[in-house]
Amino acid sequence: MIEDAGSAIAASASMSTLSAATRTLEHDIFKDGEGGRTGRSNENSNDSVPHQEKLLYGNYLKLDKLLDCQKLVTEQHCEERVHDEHLFIITHQAYELWFKQIIFELDSIKPLLDFEIHSPLIKVHPYFRQPLRIPCDSQDMNESNMFQITSRMNRVVLILKLLQEQVEILETMTPLDFMEFRGYLAPASGFQSLQFRLIENKLGVKNELRVNYGKQHYQKVFEDPSAIHKIQESEKELTLLQLVERWLERTPGLEPHGFNFWEKYQNVVKRMLDQMEEDAKKRRNYSLHFWTVMTSPT
Structure with missing residues (x-):
């Protein structure tokens, strides 16, 4: 029960935070008198537009036409x-x-x-x-x-x-x-x-x-x-x-x-392969050396 209550409180807090963030975002985008989150000057803001023509969410997205x-x-x-x-x-x-x-x-x-x-x-x-x-x-x-x-x-x-x-x-x-x-x-x-x-x-x-x-x-x-x-x-x-x-x-x-x-x-790859071949030839094969010693005439 405590865990359920804790989860409910956490979920409620998350929803409150999300709601507050959403309101802040909407305010930044659509608030009057400032350039909003774009940082632009007031010349392009809604204050320079007559009140009846101010940009609102619905008319900006043309929802009257879109939803019809x-x-x-x-x-x-x-x-x-x-x-x-x-x-x-x-x-x-x-x-x-x-x-x-x-x-x-x-x-x-x-x-x-x-x-x-x-x-x-x-x-x-x-x-x-x-x-x-x-x-x-x-x-x-x-x-x-x-x-x-x-x-x-x-x-x-x-x-x-x-x-x-x-x-x-x-x-x-x-x-x-x-x-x-x-x-x-x-x-x-x-x-x-x-x-x-x-x-x-x-x-x-x-x-x-x-x-x-x-x-x-x-x-x-x-x-x-x-x-x-x-x-x-x-x-x-x-x-x-x-x-x-x-x-x-x-x-x-x-x-x-x-x-x-x-x-x-x-050329680089060839040099690398040549070097690997040369190193291999320098290494002593002890198995082959032992076989040579054992089979060679004394």
Whole structure:
């Protein structure tokens, strides 16, 4: 009982601390008259906006529109709505919002990796006393961007993991529950998700590796000309895979006309193996020596 009471007190204290931290965070973000936790000047604060137009949580997130997007078809065609259709809509809308964030991240990463590679030049590295010729690009990639690139790519990976976990929520709806309203959704299909196709193209999925939907090219499911145009434009862009490959191809130390890394590496390994062989030959094999003594004529 004491342990249970102690656990309850600890849990209550943790909840109180969490609640206080949440209130502090909300106050820092949305408080009036100061720059909030961004540290910006009052010129950009809510005090410079007329009272009726001040930024509030609801209008900042456009919740009036966002929360009004769940229109159940069973409310229109059935005497009584199907309860699980609401979950179905919410889940897929959440997917599309996360798809939008993934596209936003990928579109910010690709320019950081997009640079031109020119013929390698030769320069003297200031670290060495003796001049050492090493290759360099006439337009080097800014390697300081790598933190942003990896950070945003990690974010994309975490979003994809979250999307996978969302399936478990959808699985609380049984197949029979789904069939109660599935007939009203035809011919709608997840294959018609424009953003999902854009993500595939931006990552580098090749057309020849695609499985045709209904024995047709994946573009055929889209009837909106603007959607087709976006897909076609995404197919023309350099993909993330191509940009990463190009970044790897310009990695210093791989150019044969400058500092040939692989040749130096092979030479070092060969010297190491030769030294090991020489050491082995110098060591005395006592078993062999004893056998030689015993079998040699006296």
